Amino acid sequence: MIHTKDLYFKYPGAAQNTVNGISFDVGAGEIFGLLGPSGSGKSTTQKVLFKLLSGYQGSAQIKGKEITDWGKELYSQIGVGFELPNHYLKLTALENLAFFQSFYDEGLDPMELLKMVGLEKDADKKVGEFSKGMKMRLNFVRSFAHNPEILFLDEPTSGLDPSNSRILKDIILDLKNQGKTILITTHHMEDAEELCDQVAFLSEGEIKKLDSPENLKLEYGKRTLEVRTYGSNEPVIFDLDQLKDDKSFLELVQSGEIKTIHSKEANLNDIFIATTAKK
Amino acid sequence: MKKLYTLIKNDLKLIVRDKTLLSFLLLPPVLIIAFKFLTPILVETAPILEEYRVIIGMFASIQTAIMFGFVTSFLILDEKDENVMNVIRILPISGFYFILYRLLFATVFSSIAAYAMITLSDIAHPGNLEAILLAILYGMTAPTISLAISTYAKNKVEGMAYFKGIDLLLMLPIASFFVGSSLSMVFSILPTYWVFHFYETSYNDAPAFEFFAVGFCFFGILISLLLFQFRKRVFGR
Numbered sequence: 128m129i130h131t132k133d134l135y136f137k138y139p140g141a142a143q144n145t146v147n148g149i150s151f152d153v154g155a156g157e158i159f160g161l162l163g164p165s166g167s168g169k170s171t172t173q174k175v176l177f178k179l180l181s182g183y184q185g186s187a188q189i190k191g192k193e194i195t196d197w198g199k200e201l202y203s204q205i206g207v208g209f210e211l212p213n214h215y216l217k218l219t220a221l222e223n224l225a226f227f228q229s230f231y232d233e234g235l236d237p238m239e240l241l242k243m244v245g246l247e248k249d250a251d252k253k254v255g256e257f258s259k260g261m262k263m264r265l266n267f268v269r270s271f272a273h274n275p276e277i278l279f280l281d282e283p284t285s286g287l288d289p290s291n292s293r294i295l296k297d298i299i300l301d302l303k304n305q306g307k308t309i310l311i312t313t314h315h316m317e318d319a320e321e322l323c324d325q326v327a328f329l330s331e332g333e334i335k336k337l338d339s340p341e342n343l344k345l346e347y348g349k350r351t352l353e354v355r356t357y358g359s360n361e362p363v364i365f366d367l368d369q370l371k372d373d374k375s376f377l378e379l380v381q382s383g384e385i386k387t388i389h390s391k392e393a394n395l396n397d398i399f400i401a402t403t404a405k406k
Numbered sequence: 407m408k409k410l411y412t413l414i415k416n417d418l419k420l421i422v423r424d425k426t427l428l429s430f431l432l433l434p435p436v437l438i439i440a441f442k443f444l445t446p447i448l449v450e451t452a453p454i455l456e457e458y459r460v461i462i463g464m465f466a467s468i469q470t471a472i473m474f475g476f477v478t479s480f481l482i483l484d485e486k487d488e489n490v491m492n493v494i495r496i497l498p499i500s501g502f503y504f505i506l507y508r509l510l511f512a513t514v515f516s517s518i519a520a521y522a523m524i525t526l527s528d529i530a531h532p533g534n535l536e537a538i539l540l541a542i543l544y545g546m547t548a549p550t551i552s553l554a555i556s557t558y559a560k561n562k563v564e565g566m567a568y569f570k571g572i573d574l575l576l577m578l579p580i581a582s583f584f585v586g587s588s589l590s591m592v593f594s595i596l597p598t599y600w601v602f603h604f605y606e607t608s609y610n611d612a613p614a615f616e617f618f619a620v621g622f623c624f625f626g627i628l629i630s631l632l633l634f635q636f637r638k639r640v641f642g643r
Contacts, residue, residue, distance in 0.1 A: 213489035217423040
């Protein structure tokens with residue numbers, strides 16, 4: 128559904144490329160995460176893909192068609208959730224949704240959309256009176272109000288409290304189950320780990336690592352087990368591969384002294400630092 | 407047509423819910439009434455002003471016409487401020503459609519308001535055909551103002567300062583009637599010079615269509631250049 132091959136992009140007047148030869152594929156019904164520090168080229172890549180930026184080199188395709196060959200009909204196929212809220216502040220939430228929906232042939236019920244993100248009671252309130260979190264939730268539902276096949280979400284959980292963040296993540300997973308293809312950029316590694324089938328770590332416009340979160344965690348993790356006991360403040364480390372024959376571990380299990388026990392696979396935060404840190 | 411109706415309805419809501427924009431929208435009829443009733447009193451009080459009726463007419467008409475340009479520019483500035491412009495750019499219709507429709511409406515309403523001022527206020531009537539042509543020229547100030555402000559102003563505070571500056575610039579060629587003929591041409595670098603001279607000449611029953619032609623072309627070129635700049639700076643195209 129989304130394909131890039133050796134994609135380069137340079138802003139007019141800039142000395143260097145912001146996107147530096149990246150290649151990735153996102154299949155139908157997949158969630159793909161573009162992760163990386165600020166300025167790494169995540170949002171620029173998205174903007175090239177939804178045609179807000181022109182003049183790229185290499186290939187960028189949506190549904191097998193080069194971006195440059197798409198006309199305005201592209202925007203019926205895709206939905207975009209921007210990082211910053213963008214609404215008419217003098218219009219109500221319902222008016223905002225209805226206004227933008229009126230330019231599409233297809234559309235979901237605006238009131239149902241507001242209900243999904245807990246804004247039904249605020250449907251007739253002017254958006255100017257909304258908090259940032261409320262505006263972000265409205266941004267989010269507007270991105271798929273016309274029922275597109277592909278969604279681009281830029282920091283969808285930014286500025287949200289944990290409960291609302293949970294609601295949005297559940298909706299994203301539900302959209303995936305409906306077969307939508309989703310490209311997410313985020314700084315929240317926990318979100319990426321939970322939502323994405325594949326993640327790409329970007330730094331200085333290049334993809335440093337691309338794989339499923341599960342594979343990356345295994346690749347970057349240590350095959351060790353950390354055991355903390357009631358008798359000591361220091362953890363005891365065991366080799367996972369030797370565990371079944373490790374007498375001291377088996378004795379510890381039988382002693383009933385174990386307080387906590389954890390395998391030491393990496394999390395995406397560790398991988399983020401390892402892959403995107405500037406040398 | 408349905409999309410056009412949606413756009414008009416949306417813009418009207420945005421204007422009605424903003425006190426500044428609403429007052430600017432309602433100002434033209436107030437100005438027409440004020441000039442209609444105050445000009446005779448003014449001329450009676452200071453009879454010398456009788457000679458300057460056409461100058462009063464120029465001033466009154468330009469002040470009436472620019473209001474719609476201001477309203478349109480502030481609608482676009484609001485969209486820039488609130489990042490709505492990004493959403494407009496990813497709609498399945500051309501973002502430019504949003505802008506062109508507004509410019510067209512601003513031109514039409516400005517022309518109507520200017521025509522009403524010229525013909526209804528009885529300040530200085532230049533003749534029927536001339537009044538229509540003058541109204542067209544005055545109407546063209548609206549897209550000029552809208553595009554200049556919405557392209558170059560970063561926010562509404564800057565927009566207000568630009569509006570005052572542009573208003574002054576547009577009125578400046580009135581000074582050409584008070585300086586010698588050699589100096590007068592200096593003001594011809596401003597489009598309203600041609601509008602005002604068309605007004606004055608036709609009011610005095612002299613052939614004046616060359617002023618209309620130059621003014622029309624001047625505004626046409628200026629609006630095209632501003633449209634190009636708008637596309638480049640606001641839409642990044």
